[in-house]
Amino acid sequence: MVTKLKEVDVVIVGLGWTGGILAKELTEAGLKVVALERGAQRTSENDYSLPNIRDELRYVVRHDLMQNTARDTITVRNNPQQESLPMRRLGSFLPGEVVGGSGVHWSGHTWRWTDMEFKIRSNYEERYGRKSLPDDMTIQDWGISYAELEPYYDKFEYTAAVSGKAGNIGGQIRAGGNPFEAPRARDYPLPPLTPILASEMFTNAARDAGYHPFPRPSANASQPYTNPDGSKFGGCQYCGYCQRFGCEANAKGSPHMTVIPIAMRSPNFELRTNSWVTKVLKDSDGKRVTGVTYTNVLNGEEFEQPATIVLLCAYAINNVHLMLLSGIGTPYDPVAQNGVIGKNYCYQTGAGATLFFEGKYFNPFMNAGGSNATIDDFNSNWAFDRAPHDFVGGYVVAGGFNTPLPIGYRPVPSGTPQWGSEWKRATAKWYQTAMVINASGSVMANRYNCYDLDPTYRNAFGQPLMRMTFDYKDNEHKMGGHAAQTINTIAKSMNPTRLNPASARTDPWTVVPYQSTHNTGGTIMGTNPRDSALNKYLQSWDCHNLFVIGANVFPHNSAYNPTGPVGALAYWTADAIKNRYLKNPGPLVQA
Amino acid sequence: MKEQREDQGKDQAKDQGFDRRDFLKTAFVGGAAAAGGTAGITTPEIAQAQHPAVPAAAAGYAFLNLDEAAFVEALVDHMIPADEISPKGTDLGVNIYIDRALAGAWGKGERLYMQGPWKLGAPSQGYQLPLTPAQLYRAGIEATNAHCRKAYGKTFDRIEEAQRQQVLIGLSTGKIAFDSGLPVRVFWTTLYQTVIEGMYSDPIYGGNRNKAGWAIIGFPGVIAVHRDDVEKYRGKPFPNKPVGIADMS
Numbered sequence: 001m002v003t004k005l006k007e008v009d010v011v012i013v014g015l016g017w018t019g020g021i022l023a024k025e026l027t028e029a030g031l032k033v034v035a036l037e038r039g040a041q042r043t044s045e046n047d048y049s050l051p052n053i054r055d056e057l058r059y060v061v062r063h064d065l066m067q068n069t070a071r072d073t074i075t076v077r078n079n080p081q082q083e084s085l086p087m088r089r090l091g092s093f094l095p096g097e098v099v100g101g102s103g104v105h106w107s108g109h110t111w112r113w114t115d116m117e118f119k120i121r122s123n124y125e126e127r128y129g130r131k132s133l134p135d136d137m138t139i140q141d142w143g144i145s146y147a148e149l150e151p152y153y154d155k156f157e158y159t160a161a162v163s164g165k166a167g168n169i170g171g172q173i174r175a176g177g178n179p180f181e182a183p184r185a186r187d188y189p190l191p192p193l194t195p196i197l198a199s200e201m202f203t204n205a206a207r208d209a210g211y212h213p214f215p216r217p218s219a220n221a222s223q224p225y226t227n228p229d230g231s232k233f234g235g236c237q238y239c240g241y242c243q244r245f246g247c248e249a250n251a252k253g254s255p256h257m258t259v260i261p262i263a264m265r266s267p268n269f270e271l272r273t274n275s276w277v278t279k280v281l282k283d284s285d286g287k288r289v290t291g292v293t294y295t296n297v298l299n300g301e302e303f304e305q306p307a308t309i310v311l312l313c314a315y316a317i318n319n320v321h322l323m324l325l326s327g328i329g330t331p332y333d334p335v336a337q338n339g340v341i342g343k344n345y346c347y348q349t350g351a352g353a354t355l356f357f358e359g360k361y362f363n364p365f366m367n368a369g370g371s372n373a374t375i376d377d378f379n380s381n382w383a384f385d386r387a388p389h390d391f392v393g394g395y396v397v398a399g400g401f402n403t404p405l406p407i408g409y410r411p412v413p414s415g416t417p418q419w420g421s422e423w424k425r426a427t428a429k430w431y432q433t434a435m436v437i438n439a440s441g442s443v444m445a446n447r448y449n450c451y452d453l454d455p456t457y458r459n460a461f462g463q464p465l466m467r468m469t470f471d472y473k474d475n476e477h478k479m480g481g482h483a484a485q486t487i488n489t490i491a492k493s494m495n496p497t498r499l500n501p502a503s504a505r506t507d508p509w510t511v512v513p514y515q516s517t518h519n520t521g522g523t524i525m526g527t528n529p530r531d532s533a534l535n536k537y538l539q540s541w542d543c544h545n546l547f548v549i550g551a552n553v554f555p556h557n558s559a560y561n562p563t564g565p566v567g568a569l570a571y572w573t574a575d576a577i578k579n580r581y582l583k584n585p586g587p588l589v590q591a
Numbered sequence: 592m593k594e595q596r597e598d599q600g601k602d603q604a605k606d607q608g609f610d611r612r613d614f615l616k617t618a619f620v621g622g623a624a625a626a627g628g629t630a631g632i633t634t635p636e637i638a639q640a641q642h643p644a645v646p647a648a649a650a651g652y653a654f655l656n657l658d659e660a661a662f663v664e665a666l667v668d669h670m671i672p673a674d675e676i677s678p679k680g681t682d683l684g685v686n687i688y689i690d691r692a693l694a695g696a697w698g699k700g701e702r703l704y705m706q707g708p709w710k711l712g713a714p715s716q717g718y719q720l721p722l723t724p725a726q727l728y729r730a731g732i733e734a735t736n737a738h739c740r741k742a743y744g745k746t747f748d749r750i751e752e753a754q755r756q757q758v759l760i761g762l763s764t765g766k767i768a769f770d771s772g773l774p775v776r777v778f779w780t781t782l783y784q785t786v787i788e789g790m791y792s793d794p795i796y797g798g799n800r801n802k803a804g805w806a807i808i809g810f811p812g813v814i815a816v817h818r819d820d821v822e823k824y825r826g827k828p829f830p831n832k833p834v835g836i837a838d839m840s
Binding site: 050062086089235362432456457511 | 670706788793820827834
């Protein structure tokens with residue numbers, strides 16, 4: 001028995017950054033909006049507060065803010081020949097499940113992806129020739145330009161309190177910022193965070209090596225701040241509990257303390273938590289969607305929520321899953337290479353070194369999501385010639401710390417025993433006197449890296465799990481080798497007492513340990529319905545009143561973290577709905 | 592002083608090839624036989640009355656049985672020996688942490704997708720056993736003890752330190768294969784991770800007693816603010832007085 005509810009203007013599936021932004025923008029435009037969030041309501045005051053939020057076991061190890069794989073997960077395999085098996089617990093990536101979504105537990109790194117990504121195929125073909133790209137590398141242009149997105153990046157940065165230093169304002173290169181970034185209209189809303197010793201040492205070494213280090217732009221307010229919507233931020237406390245945790249200082253830009261409370265003050269908005277959407281419903285001719293069905297997970301009751309517009313704003317993986325479960329668009333077939341839903345799943349790659357400096361106190365527990373320094377010389381720097389190295393894409397390198405809490409981080413030089421007095425002595429000696437240099441690398445789309453529905457395993461609602469087929473290809477291995485070399489050159493120039501050098505990964509992608517919650521693709525945006533699921537406004541080519549927002553729209557993955565363009569595209573889509581779609585409901589781009 | 596005496600008692604009992612576990616097992620049998628006549632007197636009371644020098648587990652066990660408790664105590668004291676860096680594993684409460692973790696939601700498989708079919712899969716596919724962490728622990732201890740009996744004629748807790756070291760090397764490198772078919776690496780990974788958690792998680796979970804785990808590395812714990820410390824302690828040691836959740840609650 002499904003209870004059919006009264007129709008609303010807009011139903012939003014998932015209330016994180018994208019759902020929150022659209023909820024705020026569309027309620028302000030006068031639309032009646034209902035948001036369905038599978039997680040619970042939690043607040044900074046009541047949940048992310050001292051001392052309980054400082055609990056590595058609960059939040060990092062036991063995944064308190066994350067999705068529960070007992071209820072729904074994916075199955076995984078490295079290639080189509082392998083039998084896919086369920087990811088029985090989280091590991092490699094950590095999607096959030098709470099009001100605010102992954103926007104609660106992110107670190108805040110906020111990048112502007114440029115035309116290097118948006119016009120990737122055109123760029124490489126123009127410079128290196130058509131034949132330079134491997135046949136199975138299914139990268140394609142996104143159908144959008146940096147110039148179109150610039151005002152929306154700006155809007156997101158000012159909403160989320162991004163601290164950083166501009167490197168390029170209106171084409172003028174600024175000292176101390178990223179000289180390779182695309183031109184921006186104005187600087188970040190806040191100056192960079194105070195650098196920690198490790199990032200200073202990395203900065204000096206990278207500069208001496210001829211690179212262009214700069215403080216990593218992050219939504220960690222470097223000082224108290226009120227954003228243009230009136231949301232109030234405290235200054236970052238460098239507490240070290242950033243990634244995986246909600247911020248008790250409200251210094252980390254998060255949807256639960258910005259856009260969501262604003263939407264919630266509107267009489268046009270209703271939030272239903274513990275509401276698990278199982279399907280998007282299509283009308284009889286399949287040209288429109290009519291709403292969604294969902295289950296109240298507190299009692300199992302099922303509802304149909306009719307809506308004029310449906311917005312999928314869940315985590316990237318879940319958006320694709322819902323599209324496949326709902327039969328919207330043609331599922332992608334990697335053999336025949338037709339269909340689009342599930343196509344171009346991408347991830348990220350990386351390499352890292354640990355540097356040990358006897359007697360130097362880094363105090364790794366004093367840091368913020370944005371207190372590392374970064375170089376972009378091998379990513380957005382198009383002058384870096386990829387031809388001699390034979391890879392497409394790039395990587396950024398950063399020096400400092402990432403969640404250096406003691407259950408997960410106790411660096412010791414290679415060859416140290418894993419237990420006993422010698423191990424304890426090494427742990428005691430090096431915890432405070434080591435630092436890390438890491439690279440984060442892009443992953444190019446590949447024909448065989450994709451999603452579809454698993455034939456065997458089901459979730460708690462009796463629906464097929466989604467199947468992820470993914471592995472790194474030669475391109476990523478070559479890039480990883482280059483990144484490791486860059487890291488090691490910088491690391492050695494710093495003369496550490498001991499060095500655990502970086503090495504390129506050559507083993508298959510694995511579901512453990514944690515790597516990156518930057519899963520992209522599956523319902524990609526593009527210029528035509530033959531090779532993409534959505535047009536440049538993230539509107540479904542098949543059903544014009546369905547928009548799908550999130551990193552699932554990226555046709556490939558860059559070295560940068562995804563939240564910058566995810567936030568910008570949410571504002572971009574909100575504007576397209578408000579200013580264009582409402583006036584004339586229908587396809588915003590003619591196929 | 593008390594702790595020291597208890598340790599001596601324990602060592603003495605072990606030297607005689609008779610430890611707390613043997614005693615409790617015997618006491619239980621005796622207690623059961625005499626149940627009709629001694630109602631109201633519990634096994635621990637008997638134990639304490641008759642053998643005051645034999646230590647009780649610090650706070651009692653919620654999951655581990657006697658064999659498992661002996662294994663875990665021996666394991667954590669071997670991996671974390673008492674030295675100039677820290678007290679030994681049981682004095683840090685790592686055994687208590689492990690017991691509580693196994694008895695609790697995590698041990699019972701909370702958040703674990705537990706639907707079949709079950710296949711071993713490739714290592715890249717992660718955990719694939721049809722066991723909760725508590726069941727895995729139980730099966731792993733049993734398999735390790737079976738290996739120890741076969742190799743040394745005694746269970747893990749009764750073999751020499753050097754033999755324990757050999758066993759842990761065998762488990763960590765995968766050189767030991769369990770007759771039961773349990774994948775040794777999966778067991779070792781879980782075992783190791785829980786020992787680390789018991790050393791370094793907040794003391795509210797039963798381990799890291801007196802924040803002595805955090806003290807090993809100079810981790811300050813539940814610090815509220817570091818805004819001014821970033822400049823003040825740049826390149827200098829931070830005064831290490833770790834604070835736990837309970838200290839601020």
